[in-house]
Amino acid sequence: MEKDKKTKADKGKLTQRVKRYGQVSGAMAGLATKVAGEKVFGAKIDREKHAADLLMRLGNLKGPLMKVGQILATIPEALPPEYADAFQQLQSNAPPMGWPFVRRRMRAELGPDWEAKFKSFGHDAAAAASLGQVHKATLMDGREVACKLQYPDMVSAISADLSQLKMMFSLYESFDKSIITKNIHDELKDRLYEELDYTLEAKHTALYGDILKSEQGVSVASVIPEFSTSRLLTSTWMEGEKIMSFKTASVADRNAIAMNMFRAWYVPLYFYGIIHGDPHMGNYSVRKDMGINLLDFGCVRVFRGEFVAGVINLYRSIRDDDKELAVHAFDTWGFKNLNAEQIETLLIWARFLYDPLLDDKRRVIGQTNQGIYGRETARKVHERLKQVGGGITIPREFVFMDRAALGLGSVFIHLQAEINWHRLFEDMIADFDIKALKNRQKTVLTQFGLT
Secondary structure, X not given: OHHHHHHHHHHHHHHHHHHHHHHHHHHHHHHHHHHHHHHHOOOOOOHHHHHHHHXXXXXXXXXXXXXXXXXXXXXXXXXXXXXXHHHHHHHHHXXXXXXXXXXXXXXXXXXXXXXXXXXXXXXXXXXXXXXEEEEEEEEOOOOEEEEEEEOOOHHHHHHHHHHHHHHHHHHHHHHOOOEEOXXXXXXXXXXXXXXXXXXXXXXXXXXXXXXXXXXXOEEEOOEOHHHOOOOEEEEEOOOOEEHHHHOXXXXXHHHHHHXXXXXXXXXXXXXXXXXXXXXXXXXXXXXXXXXXXXXXXXXXXXXXXXXXXXXXXXXXXXXXOOHHHHHHHHHHHOOOOOOHHHXXXXXXXXXXXXXXXXXXXXXXOOOOEOOEOOHHHHHHHHHHHHHHOOOEXXXXXXXXXXXXXXXXXXXXXXXXXXXXXXXHHHHHHOOOOHHHHHHHHHHHHHHOOOO
16 A cells, blocks of 8 residues: 555656656747757847746746746856846746645644644745745744745756756857856755755754844744754744835935845854855845844855855955955865966956945945846856856856855845945954864854754
8 A cells, every 4th residue: 555655656746747847848948949049040039028938938837947047147147138037037926835735735744733733824825935935823822933835846846947957058058168057057956955955944044043143133033843844944933024115215224224134144154154045035024123034044055264265365356456366266266277368357257246345435336237236247257258268167166155245236236225345344354264264164063963
């Protein structure tokens, strides 16, 4: 009987996987054909129209494809901008799963009597994302909690989407060898599979609660272990408003939010070598005192101390016009065998990212171009890399570091926060010590079972 059940379950997963491949493959094959025709035969393609068609066909498809699209939009010209825009919209367009799914998931994770363990449980999702959705509930002791449920068969979804992503990367590399994408694919693969493990996310949440405990302007939820499993994560509910609702708030309020955001992301990085790798608008909310609630710790990246030192060295190299230090920074990041023209081209991107930190005055970060921060600079960098020749292999650690920098920059732009970013950053790195960072990192990772 057990064997029959297992066989039936396996067949069901296989059917889902095949269906997923069909949906994604059809859309990606169309994209591949269009791009190939454009690059080989010079065919004129209405990219915006085709991207809209791609969005329509994939719009109700849940899973990692949405998250991948967000990340690709931050890597210089990994996708044409029209398609990057379409992929970015996928997340907001995906509707949540209905109540029948919620009941099945909760029964599977907490047992047939799961409803008796709650004073109340919201039937409608309070939030829906790429890999799961959140329901607000109240425990019998009166605590309000957020229950994040993972969508069904996400392992198969990730497998299908990553296969298609690999095909897409191969297609682009066959026509454009300026950026070698293997490390990008491998990094996305590892981080996405980690996001499916809610037991790991519970450890990440506890880790962040500890390393940010002294930050009065940042709050992290507490996980409720007895109501959590590998596919269900229950944590304390945190009240807050969406950050975009503060775009017209006073300058003082917008500056306070930006300062708290800065410390939420960069205290962990420069003191522990750890970063929250998914800074999009749904992963934080604003408290009444302008403090922020930091949410969703599925994507947490641990960096080598040398990599963090490279981030600081690259800033100092641009500040002091020290080309030799810049070369050293790129080398410690993992960029190998760069020629002089490639280094100068990468410095265009670096100067863009560090530019707000170089002015010792209050200023806004900058502007977005059609919603994607850094698009025009990314386009310029990519064109230069094609001209100078020789493929650049993007180091794995660079992928999510770049993602975090651009994601936060975009938030600061929306807020139009007016801050002396130079002083803020200089104060942050003034006492940087790589040995101390390594010791702190080892201590906290061991403490929370993350070694």
